[in-house]
Amino acid sequence: MLVSKIKEMGPRYIAQVVLASLIVVVSVFFSLAYVLGGFVHGAEEQSVGIPASSSRFMDTPSGVTYNSLLQTAASVCPQDRPFILLNQGSAIYQLADYYFYPRKVVPTELTDPFGASDLAKAQGGCLANFGPETAARLDGLRGRLQEIICSVDGCLYSIK
Amino acid sequence: MGPGLGFAASQLSALLAGGLMLAALRWWRMPFGLLLPATWLLGTGLLAAQRLLYAQAGLPWNTLLLALPWIAVGALAAWRLWAERRANGLGFASVPQKWARQTRQERLAMFIEITVALLIAVFTASMIKRTLNQPLAGWDALVMWIFKGRVLYQTGTLPLNYFTDPHYAVFAHLDYPQLVPLSVARIYSWTGDQEVLVKVWWALLAGVACAGLYFGLSGLISRAVRIAGLVMLVGLPALMTYGADGLVGYAELPLAVYFLFAAIFLYRWQSKPTAADFGLSAFFFALVGTVKNEGLVVALAGFGILVGLALLRKEFARSRAWVAAVPFGLVLLPWQIEKWVVGIKGDLEPTIGAILANWQDRLDVVLRNLIFYASDISVYNVIWLMVPLLVVSVLIFKPRRWLAALPLLLVVLAQVAGTVAAFLATPHDLTWHLGTAAARLVFQPVLVLLLLGTIYIGMLLEPSTSHEEARLDVSQPIAEPVG
Numbered sequence: 001m002l003v004s005k006i007k008e009m010g011p012r013y014i015a016q017v018v019l020a021s022l023i024v025v026v027s028v029f030f031s032l033a034y035v036l037g038g039f040v041h042g043a044e045e046q047s048v049g050i051p052a053s054s055s056r057f058m059d060t061p062s063g064v065t066y067n068s069l070l071q072t073a074a075s076v077c078p079q080d081r082p083f084i085l086l087n088q089g090s091a092i093y094q095l096a097d098y099y100f101y102p103r104k105v106v107p108t109e110l111t112d113p114f115g116a117s118d119l120a121k122a123q124g125g126c127l128a129n130f131g132p133e134t135a136a137r138l139d140g141l142r143g144r145l146q147e148i149i150c151s152v153d154g155c156l157y158s159i160k
Numbered sequence: 161m162g163p164g165l166g167f168a169a170s171q172l173s174a175l176l177a178g179g180l181m182l183a184a185l186r187w188w189r190m191p192f193g194l195l196l197p198a199t200w201l202l203g204t205g206l207l208a209a210q211r212l213l214y215a216q217a218g219l220p221w222n223t224l225l226l227a228l229p230w231i232a233v234g235a236l237a238a239w240r241l242w243a244e245r246r247a248n249g250l251g252f253a254s255v256p257q258k259w260a261r262q263t264r265q266e267r268l269a270m271f272i273e274i275t276v277a278l279l280i281a282v283f284t285a286s287m288i289k290r291t292l293n294q295p296l297a298g299w300d301a302l303v304m305w306i307f308k309g310r311v312l313y314q315t316g317t318l319p320l321n322y323f324t325d326p327h328y329a330v331f332a333h334l335d336y337p338q339l340v341p342l343s344v345a346r347i348y349s350w351t352g353d354q355e356v357l358v359k360v361w362w363a364l365l366a367g368v369a370c371a372g373l374y375f376g377l378s379g380l381i382s383r384a385v386r387i388a389g390l391v392m393l394v395g396l397p398a399l400m401t402y403g404a405d406g407l408v409g410y411a412e413l414p415l416a417v418y419f420l421f422a423a424i425f426l427y428r429w430q431s432k433p434t435a436a437d438f439g440l441s442a443f444f445f446a447l448v449g450t451v452k453n454e455g456l457v458v459a460l461a462g463f464g465i466l467v468g469l470a471l472l473r474k475e476f477a478r479s480r481a482w483v484a485a486v487p488f489g490l491v492l493l494p495w496q497i498e499k500w501v502v503g504i505k506g507d508l509e510p511t512i513g514a515i516l517a518n519w520q521d522r523l524d525v526v527l528r529n530l531i532f533y534a535s536d537i538s539v540y541n542v543i544w545l546m547v548p549l550l551v552v553s554v555l556i557f558k559p560r561r562w563l564a565a566l567p568l569l570l571v572v573l574a575q576v577a578g579t580v581a582a583f584l585a586t587p588h589d590l591t592w593h594l595g596t597a598a599a600r601l602v603f604q605p606v607l608v609l610l611l612l613g614t615i616y617i618g619m620l621l622e623p624s625t626s627h628e629e630a631r632l633d634v635s636q637p638i639a640e641p642v643g
Contacts, residue, residue: 009623016557020620023546023613024388030541031395038400067295067302094303094331101311104327 064151066130067095072149073126073156074099081125084108084118084159086138088131092153096128110134119144122159129154163357166350171200171364173350177230178203183237186244187436193277193375194424197368198440201421205447208342209491215318216494221349272383276374276390283394284367291359291404301409304332306355309344313353323504335506337495339450340411359408365417366403369607370394372417373614376424380431381618389614396610398539398603412600415451415458418444419575420607422462423568427615429466430564433475439483442466446487450495453506454604457578458571459492465567510585518584526583529594530576534602544602547609550616561619568612575605 073096077083083100085093087107096105108114114137119127127145129135130153138145145157161169178199182188188195210229211221219225262270296306311322323334347358374390393399402413422444429437442463449459467484470476498504534544551569554562579601586593 012557013623016553016620019553020617023542023550024385024617027392027542027546027613028388028395030537031392033395034397034541035395065295067297091303091331095299097328098302098307098310101307101314106327 064149066092066151066153067099069128069149069151069154069156070096070099073128076148077126077158078124079103082122083125084114084122084127086114086127086129086131086134086154088134090130092130110137116141116144119159125159126156127159128156161350163351163354166352167347167354167357167360170347170350171361174203174207175200176203177207177233180230180233180237181206182436183241184233185436185439186240187439189434189436190428191375191378193273193371194378197371197375198421198425200364201368201418201447202440202443204343205339205418205443205450205491207346208339208450209494211312211342211346212318212338212494213490216498221316269383273375273378276387277371280367280370280374280390283370284363287363287366287400287404288360290400291363291408292356294359294405294408296355296359296409298407298409301407304336305340305411306344306358306409307332308338308341309348309358310353310355312338312341312345313348318498320502324502329505333506335499335504336411336452337450337455339447340414343414359404362408362413363403365413366399369399369417369420372420372424373607373611376421376428377611377614377618380428381615382621385614385618385621388617389610392541392543392613393607393610396541396543396606398606401539402603407600410600411452412603415448415455416604416607418448418451419455419458419571419605420611422448422458423571423608423611426462426466426567426571427565427611430469430567433473435480435483438466438470438475438480442484443487443491446491449492453508454575454578454582454601456492456496458575461571461574463488465570469567507588508582508586510581514585514587515581522584522590523580525590526580526594529583529598530579530602533599539599540602540606543606543609543613547613547616550613550620554616554619558619558622561622565612565615565619568608568615572605572608572612579604 070092073083083096083103083105085096085105085107087093087109089109093105093107108118110133119141126148127138129138134154144160146160148156148158150156175196178201179188181202182195182199188199190198210226214221214225259267296302312318315322318338322328325334328334343361344358347361348354351357370390370393373393374386377386377389401407402410402416407413422441425437425441425444428434429441445459445462445466448455448462463484467476470480470484534540537545551562554565582601583590583594583598
């Protein structure tokens with residue numbers, strides 16, 4: 001029926017049908033390749049329930065994520081004591097704001113002064129560092145810090 | 161109530177709100193596969209708009225106050241349905257009789273429609289499962305969209321001290337419209353602060369897009385072509401990324417889906433003008449403008465085209481005017497007015513001066529970047545590549561039918577023009593800005609492009625008919641029933 005209809009409509013219609021069919025075939029081919037590829041390679045099959053928050057996904061191949069670290073900080077660090085974030089120019093404080101709201105996290109950058117007196121003022125609070133060079137700033141101060149959790153990017157401490 | 165049940169209840173409340181509104185307006189006559197997602201999307205948008213208006217009026221978001229207007233809408237809906245039933249009969253009782261009267265071909269068609277609906281449901285369920293097995297990880301999702309939803313949920317309003325705080329203004333884009341944060345806050349009010357569970361909303365949006373594409377063109381484009389369009393959408397890698405994977409929590413998918421539904425109802429109204437299709441297109445265009453600032457361009461272009469076509473067809477009676485004015489005034493404008501009154505400024509406010517000053521230096525780089533991302537077959541299939549080819553082909557082979565889809569093409573072009581203008585005028589480093597935003601901006605119109613592509617393919621496969629020649633005038637309804 002379709003063939004007779006095509007013959008009836010003439011070469012112009014044949015050109016239309018060929019063009020439209022070609023586009024459909026190409027795009028459907030890519031779509032099916034993607035869908036079937038997903039089936040073959042298996043997608044995101046973890047056997048977990050519905051986690052309340054991303055902290056349940058802490059066991060990544062590279063260790064604890066910094067998200068989880070900040071989330072832990074939001075739940076274990078006292079709200080009424082300071083939270084010090086030693087930062088190395090990153091935007092990680094924005095993520096801390098997400099977990100800490102309504103408390104704002106103002107980062108202490110490498111260029112900002114930091115020492116024992118800052119820890120003394122923040123006693124009972126928490127400190128986290130983010131970035132490879134920030135850990136060195138804690139040398140000589142570790143006696144006043146108790147490690148809570150570490151990620152590949154930094155650690156969370158309570159200040160004794 | 162457990163979080164899962166709470167989430168289901170939050171979505172059913174959106175469905176109820178949308179359903180009551182559609183029944184009250186008598187806008188519910190459309191294929192059921194389109195009615196269901198459109199109702200949910202409309203309800204979601206209206207509940208967000210209601211919360212915004214309450215916050216601006218200083219009213220708390222408590223259950224009683226929030227329910228009050230919906231009781232009135234429900235009463236109106238019940239009266240309208242009762243009146244209609246008295247006049248015509250709703251036809252529910254005659255379904256078995258209709259089934260008995262159907263021919264074998266009609267039953268087969270219904271079987272296919274039900275099968276497609278089930279497949280879309282299975283696809284949506286797989287997206288939900290997939291997204292629940294991953295953390296909320298997208299940067300903008302965390303520090304912008306879900307963060308704002310969390311703030312709104314915790315404070316029970318839109319707190320001015322947050323939206324005017326320069327500390328948050330640095331990164332949280334406080335000027336952005338509020339549909340997504342308000343929807344997150346509304347879901348949290350049912351589930352508690354559940355940043356992983358809330359991602360299911362994005363998976364539902366992906367499913368709704370599929371239903372919209374397939375059932376929205378029902379009666380306008382042949383079933384085979386609609387199925388091909390659906391396969392393209394289900395197999396679109398970008399839909400998986402934004403609906404279940406790394407970019408869940410971003411506003412791109414909500415914007416794209418509202419844009420899709422605005423376009424669907426615009427095309428349906430083009431094809432067979434009804435008050436419902438005009439009104440729903442206007443509502444959805446308004447809602448596009450409540451998702452992201454980029455949506456404002458689409459909303460204004462959509463309104464302009466709707467009103468322009470209605471005037472051209474001499475259909476812009478008083479009833480049409482209020483249908484266009486209500487969503488514009490009560491849904492789109494309130495946040496824009498608040499921004500202006502309170503002085504909430506964004507980082508990006510393109511001016512003609514900035515565009516004119518930069519276009520010679522930047523246009524080439526901007527276009528090359530946008531084309532680079534849009535032509536990535538591993539993300540967008542061939543959608544961006546096929547549409548220009550189809551535009552030209554349909555213009556050559558079916559010039560009169562080409563006009564029927566011209567309004568959709570124009571709103572897409574408006575979105576693209578807005579994107580280019582934003583990059584031309586950006587005060588940020590252009591390379592950084594393109595690198596962080598261009599890939600997402602080319603996603604925003606992609607569902608409408610697929611809709612357009614499906615329509616164009618349908619047009620090419622339709623045999624030319626003699627009465628097609630009578631369809632030259634775009635100001636006339638372009639009825640296009642497909643058997």
